[in-house]
Amino acid sequence: MAEQLEFNSKNFLNHISLDCVIFGFHNNELKVLMLHLKHTKEYTLPGGFLKIDETLEQAAQRILKERTGLGQIFLKQFKVFSDPERSKDNKAIKDATESGFPPDMDFFSKRFITIGFYALVDFSKVKPTPDLFSDKCEWMTPNAEVPMLLDHKAIISDALAVLRVQLNQQPIGLKLLPKKFTMPQLQKLYETILGRELDRRNFQRKILSYKILNKLEERKTGGAYKAPFYYEFDLKRYQQALQDGLKGSW
Amino acid sequence: MAEQLEFNSKNFLNHISLDCVIFGFHNNELKVLMLHLKHTKEYTLPGGFLKIDETLEQAAQRILKERTGLGQIFLKQFKVFSDPERSKDNKAIKDATESGFPPDMDFFSKRFITIGFYALVDFSKVKPTPDLFSDKCEWMTPNAEVPMLLDHKAIISDALAVLRVQLNQQPIGLKLLPKKFTMPQLQKLYETILGRELDRRNFQRKILSYKILNKLEERKTGGAYKAPFYYEFDLKRYQQALQDGLKGSW
DNA sequence: TTAAACTTGTGTCATTTCGACACAATATTA
DNA sequence: TAATATTGTGTCGAAATGACACAAGTTTAA
Numbered sequence: 001m002a003e004q005l006e007f008n009s010k011n012f013l014n015h016i017s018l019d020c021v022i023f024g025f026h027n028n029e030l031k032v033l034m035l036h037l038k039h040t041k042e043y044t045l046p047g048g049f050l051k052i053d054e055t056l057e058q059a060a061q062r063i064l065k066e067r068t069g070l071g072q073i074f075l076k077q078f079k080v081f082s083d084p085e086r087s088k089d090n091k092a093i094k095d096a097t098e099s100g101f102p103p104d105m106d107f108f109s110k111r112f113i114t115i116g117f118y119a120l121v122d123f124s125k126v127k128p129t130p131d132l133f134s135d136k137c138e139w140m141t142p143n144a145e146v147p148m149l150l151d152h153k154a155i156i157s158d159a160l161a162v163l164r165v166q167l168n169q170q171p172i173g174l175k176l177l178p179k180k181f182t183m184p185q186l187q188k189l190y191e192t193i194l195g196r197e198l199d200r201r202n203f204q205r206k207i208l209s210y211k212i213l214n215k216l217e218e219r220k221t222g223g224a225y226k227a228p229f230y231y232e233f234d235l236k237r238y239q240q241a242l243q244d245g246l247k248g249s250w
Numbered sequence: 251m252a253e254q255l256e257f258n259s260k261n262f263l264n265h266i267s268l269d270c271v272i273f274g275f276h277n278n279e280l281k282v283l284m285l286h287l288k289h290t291k292e293y294t295l296p297g298g299f300l301k302i303d304e305t306l307e308q309a310a311q312r313i314l315k316e317r318t319g320l321g322q323i324f325l326k327q328f329k330v331f332s333d334p335e336r337s338k339d340n341k342a343i344k345d346a347t348e349s350g351f352p353p354d355m356d357f358f359s360k361r362f363i364t365i366g367f368y369a370l371v372d373f374s375k376v377k378p379t380p381d382l383f384s385d386k387c388e389w390m391t392p393n394a395e396v397p398m399l400l401d402h403k404a405i406i407s408d409a410l411a412v413l414r415v416q417l418n419q420q421p422i423g424l425k426l427l428p429k430k431f432t433m434p435q436l437q438k439l440y441e442t443i444l445g446r447e448l449d450r451r452n453f454q455r456k457i458l459s460y461k462i463l464n465k466l467e468e469r470k471t472g473g474a475y476k477a478p479f480y481y482e483f484d485l486k487r488y489q490q491a492l493q494d495g496l497k498g499s500w
Numbered sequence: 501t502t503a504a505a506c507t508t509g510t511g512t513c514a515t516t517t518c519g520a521c522a523c524a525a526t527a528t529t530a
Numbered sequence: 531t532a533a534t535a536t537t538g539t540g541t542c543g544a545a546a547t548g549a550c551a552c553a554a555g556t557t558t559a560a
Contacts, residue, residue, distance in 0.1 A: 013264075013265045013361070013363075014263075014264050014265060015263045015264060015265060015266060016265060016266065016363065050332070050363070052334070052361065053334050054334065055332045055333055055334065056330055056332040056363065057332070077329060077330055079327060080306055080327055080330060080365055082300070082305045082306040082307070083305055084302070084303050084304065084305065111263070111302065113263075113266065113300075113306065115330055165419060165495070169415060182537095183537085183538095184536085184537080199519070199520075199521090200536095200537085201520090201521085201538090201539080201540085202518070202519065202520080204538085204539090205517095205518090206517090206518085209517085221527095223527090223528095223536095224527080224528060224529085224535075224536080225526080225527050225528055225529090225534080225535050225536040225537075226525075226526040226527045226528085226535080226536050226537045226538085227526075227527065227536095227537080228536080228537060228538090229537090229538085245415065245499065247499050248498070248499065248517080248518090249495060249497050249498065249499070432508095433508085433509095434507085434508080449548070449549075449550090450507095450508085451509090451510080451511085451549095451550085452547070452548065452549085454509085454510090455546095455547090456546085456547085459546085473507095473556090473557095474506080474507080474556075474557060474558090475505085475506050475507040475508075475555080475556050475557055475558095476506080476507045476508045476509085476554075476555040476556050476557090477507095477508080477555075477556070478507080478508060478509090479508090479509085497546095498546075498547090
């Protein structure tokens, strides 16, 4: 916060913003990290603006670090939202004002296009951190029926759709799960993203056929019923396999 | 041209540009439509800026119409290029000046991020049309070894990579081929995009298994050797099949 | 005019993958 | 200690895949 810059066109490019859909996986459910605005009570995606000397990816990493404490996060641009009407009636402005941080209206009142990023993080490593305008930073289910800022609901839904399509091209399991995980966990992740159930035995056969997993000796104890084995990703093989795109469809 | 607007921040949003990689298929080769700058002799992608009241997609359609004569073109955003250095030393400025259209430097000298689109068109329907700053508008091979403006070479190469990945999710054949086409043509298109050869008989079996093609009675005459049958896409089935993504990989 | 060259149309066959399902093993719960 | 739920592993027929052969049609060369 020490070097918090003012949001104005000296420090940031006009008209351009970023919004990040940060996915995590917990209790066998896909989650999205969101902020809750103090006054207008709307939920918003972590987002921000582009400094005059940084790339969009750098800006996204900067924003993600502030909300999660993590660096080097896996992220991908997935769509630019450019409807001229989308940034009209931005309640965040009102909220900032009421929070005691009246924004530079010459910057804020302009039309914005926003570049949508999705990020994949290890849920257990994130320390959700609100910003100056929000009273909460918390994990939500992607289709939560709560009021959201501007078009953020559509942004989340588009991110999910992209995630589904890119399941075989991106290291989605690797980035969303902890280092050690069980086969049922991995399966639930796939099922959640795909939105349908998979046969347990066929799933295992197929995912093992990619040869991107190492089976560990250790079993996951403490849970209910029979203890499943832990697996970890074989980084080199995973990277290699993604090059071609994992064959077959789900 | 009648209502050609001046490029300045009254009419267009600062910092934001678009570049379109327009793909066509001709003589069994994939082509990209490019402009050739009159004075600096560099090739550039058709591009432009975002008007204050239009979406990026509308802007892209506007730009495409001017260069191809076509409307309702199939296009997709694929990536935003945001390196702060990318728009330094923009030779197009020099070129515009020498062409007798000195640009509004308050607009042009700023840093630009550019939204990359790819477009798929029926080669035979395009009327390549140069703009005020270029002396040629012509089809080139995507990896032509010619000087290109800024990072346009990288933009093309990224577009091709995206095209490859999206071959099973987008109506690529439908948009790139004429209404009637032969099986060898379709295969060549797939081979070109994938960058490798496919077995003629297996290709036919697989593509037919999707049931998105209608075989016509007519054969393509005039060519060399045995006359192949014409096919056309079954629009409804194709659209439906793309919803799920064509199963299997190539 | 005829044969050679080349492309297209169609089919076969062994192998691999896929979808549906059974059963034994193991840990917790009642 | 038995019932219950979950995990580990395997089987089977159907479907998809990769490699390849041969006949038929059209142009080209002799």
